[in-house]
Amino acid sequence: MALRRKPSGAGGEPVLAAAGKDGTSGGGASRRSGQSGGTGKGAARASGAGSGSRGADRGEKSPDAGGGKGAGGGGTSKLAQIRLVYKITRERDPSVLWWTLLGLAVPVVVGVLLGVFVGPIYLWLPIAILLGVVVALNVFSRRVQRTAYAEMEGKPGAAAGVVERMRGDWRLTPAVGVNRHQDVVHRVVCRAGVVLIAEGRGRGPRELLVAEKRRIRKIVGEAPLTDYIVGTGEGEIPLPKLQSTLMRMRRELRKRDVDALERRLRAVSAPALPIPKGPIPRNISRGGRPR
Incomplete structure (x- = not known):
């Protein structure tokens, strides 16, 4: 049985057919059906990919729905x-x-x-x-x-609590100076410079301010150094007006200057080594244990 190559019109691929037999032409039809079956498989894969993408879309939408519920819960908690x-x-x-x-x-x-x-x-x-x-x-x-x-008002640490709740770049170091009467001094580093805030009664806050200013004067350099005393006496700032007073201060430093100034002050304010207090013992032999 001789085979001859017959050109196909639509598919563009040659189809083998027998010279006088119809069975071989059925083989060509089966080949076409196989090709259509392969096309069906590709379509099935495409449909599977499409369904997977739709599933992914549904998966992407589900967090939004959960976020909506979370937002509702947040609104309820706010109320x-x-x-x-x-x-x-x-x-x-x-x-x-x-x-x-x-x-x-x-x-x-x-x-x-x-x-x-x-x-x-x-x-x-x-x-x-x-x-x-x-x-x-x-x-x-x-x-x-x-x-x-x-x-x-009147409680230790009230001024620090006000500064902590303020919006903006206010870098607070609470209680840099304390005495036995619970008078405290807080230090704030901001774009307005270094601000020392003292709270207490009597002469204690003023003495703490003077000591802290003397300690950091050389470290601050040319940066502005301002001090306030929170209270109700003469020359003092009431606690409700502390926030507005700080917000009205003139900004004279850039952010990088504030960062450098804060690093220097933190290095000086590092906690001291736990050396025991008292006189240094002198009767210590160099070669052995103390007697």
Whole structure:
């Protein structure tokens, strides 16, 4: 049986066929079916890859759904925190509710009046409500801050607590100087220079400030050195005004200068070696143990 090569039209590959036999042509058909089967397998692989990519897409979307639930839980926790803060503040400041409602009511009333006498009320009323919510939250936060300062005032470390809660680059080293009366000096390194903050009563804070300024004067160099005493006496800064006083200070240093200054001060403020106090023993023989 002779075989001859017959050109194929569509596939572009030659097909073998018998000269006078139909069975061999069936082999060519089977070859075509095998090729189509291979194409089917490739399509199956492509569909599998597509389904895998869709699964990956679903996997990528699932963390977002979890994040949405986490965000909802975070909102609930924030509301719980606000309720707790309000409860604590109202115990110490019973008028906090009325001040907050007043901050909400004043913008709303002004918006209603403007809507009645100037323009359409449907335009002014939403603006007034939003503004009232902002004012009410601001009033509430200020009353909370005022209550917190009243609780902290007079306690050791209150000034350090205020500086720690401030926003910005305020590098605090608490209690660089302490005496037996619990008067303390804190050191703050910032873009305004070095700030020494003393708290206490009587002459103790001033003596600690003088000693600390004398100790770090050569290390600071040309950087600004400022000192404050927190208290209610003459020449002292009340604790509620400490944050605003520090924020108004002039920034004269760059960040790299602040970094270098902080490293020098930390090197000097390293804890001393635990050498026992008292006179040095003199009756020690060089060749053996002390007698």
